[in-house]
Amino acid sequence: MTTRRTLIIGTGAIADHHAHAVAQHGDRAVVVAGVDLDASRAQAFAAEHGLPAWGTDLATALAGELPTADGGTTGRPDLAHICTPPGSHVPLALQCLEAGVAVLLEKPPALSLAEMDVLIKASRRTGVQASVVVQHRFGGAGLRAARLLASGQLGRPLVATCDTLWFRGPEYYAVPWRGRWDVEGGGPTMGLGIHQLDLLIALIGPWAEVTAMAARQARDTATEDVSTAVVRFENGALATIASSALSPRQTSHVRVDAERATVEVEHLYGYGDEHWTVTPAPGHEDVARLWATDEPSPDSGHVSQLAFVLDAMDAGEPVPVTLADARGSLELVAAIYASAFTGTRVRRGDIGPGHPFYERMDGTGAPWA
Structure with a gap:
């Protein structure tokens, strides 16, 4: 199983959820760096989450050339988590796609349908995948x-x-x-x-x-x-x-x-x-049996969606x-x-x-x- 190198772009509040989600997947993924326009915030985020590197230049991070504390470099990331305010989502996602790095993009993915179509075309042209964070599906x-x-x-x-x-x-x-x-x-x-x-x-x-x-x-x-x-x-x-x-x-x-x-x-x-309720219609009490399961049923959240993204990347399939x-x-x-x-x-x-x-x-x- 491949350990995916992930990069977190934007180290504000939502980035903590992404760092936690990666940490929950053990050897499957690791955050190699946090990037932010605010150097002190990026540095504090890296220290809080035990990251080997941080920086303010996205191009350097996408090239895998951010310096690490041990004198090496981060290596080229496999997946970039975009956790910045909405207005910057599209230009940052485009930069990642052009660099050949897959994207996990926070909501809303774009400010308009026109911007969304620009992203879709760029993903198809470069052949680089992007997944949108809609964690309640998962x-x-x-x-x-x-x-x-x-x-x-x-x-x-x-x-x-x-x-x-x-x-x-x-x-x-x-x-x-x-x-x-x-x-x-x-x-x-x-x-x-x-x-x-x-x-x-x-x-x-x-x-x-x-x-x-x-x-x-x-x-x-x-x-x-x-x-x-x-x-x-x-x-x-x-x-x-x-x-x-x-x-x-x-x-x-x-x-x-x-x-x-x-x-x-x-x-x-x-x-x-525990937050779900299923109420059968009269005469359809067997629905309760259909709903019941002994399989693991993870909560919704970034951890669950990231599992599906990693599965797809490992299998060479389209990301969800x-x-x-x-x-x-x-x-x-x-x-x-x-x-x-x-x-x-x-x-x-x-x-x-x-x-x-x-x-x-x-x-x-x-x-x-």
């Missing part, structure tokens, strides 16, 4: 629910709800890049709700059309602080989606009502089996949740904004080159701008 219970729904054993999905009801006070938005369309790409729809929204798509399949509303109710931001949407999926299921930064009782909740059972999860930032896979979730976010700001129904595929919401998530401009 908990054991979430994978089991998706398999049961896809197999038809629970019947057709009919109704769904998807709520990301979190609380983010004014101090959260004091960070310069938050609450701005040009560097964050949106408000809670983009930055908070995208995880639950992506899990919903993983459970019941591609979406077809959306009607939405958004508002800036209480936070001094350029973006929305709440949005709601009604979505029709290609299989006919109807869903409501709410994303909020204003909710004192915080919850992350996804529920799918299928013909033979209700499957739902309620958690906050990560789930285990490629840029193209993740585009559907980003397109739904863009469509929610487009519908909310124009008062129209938006269908999947409507937003392409020349559409105002293709280049920027605020498109024609937020009504409160």
Whole structure:
């Protein structure tokens, strides 16, 4: 088994989750360096996690030439974890792809569909893979629910709800890049709700059309602080989606009502089996047997997703949740904004080159701008 050399780009809070995830995989992967524009932060991160090197120059790190404490160099990384603020994701990912280094990219992967398509083209042209962090797809219970729904054993999905009801006070938005369309790409729809929204798509399949509303109710931001949407999926299921930064009782909740059972999860930032509930429809009590398992069922999180990425790399297979896979979730976010700001129904595929919401998530401009 190959031990993958990984590089962490951006050593802020989310980078700790990535370093911990790598550490949980023992001999399969090791972090060789942390890179940050802030030298003191990179150095402190390296010391905290026991890394052999740190630096401020990404090109040097991608070439494997960062000096280590023992007088050597790090060696060329196999995988770069991009953990920086959203506005820098695309240029950093492009630099990695051009250098031939695979990417694990934090959400949101890009600030717009136009940027996402640039990344997709670069990945295809260079032949270098990129996976997007959507860790809620990779908990054991979430994978089991998706398999049961896809197999038809629970019947057709009919109704769904998807709520990301979190609380983010004014101090959260004091960070310069938050609450701005040009560097964050949106408000809670983009930055908070995208995880639950992506899990919903993983459970019941591609979406077809959306009607939405958004508002800036209480936070001094350029973006929305709440949005709601009604979505029709290609299989006919109807869903409501709410994303909020204003909710004192915080919850992350996804529920799918299928013909033979209700499957739902309620958690906050990560789930285990204990957060899931399956309720059989009358006459379909055998669903409980389908749900039960004696297999290990890991919690959702970076540790679980990284295991799938490493498995794919070892097998020479496509990494899970490629840029193209993740585009559907980003397109739904863009469509929610487009519908909310124009008062129209938006269908999947409507937003392409020349559409105002293709280049920027605020498109024609937020009504409160």
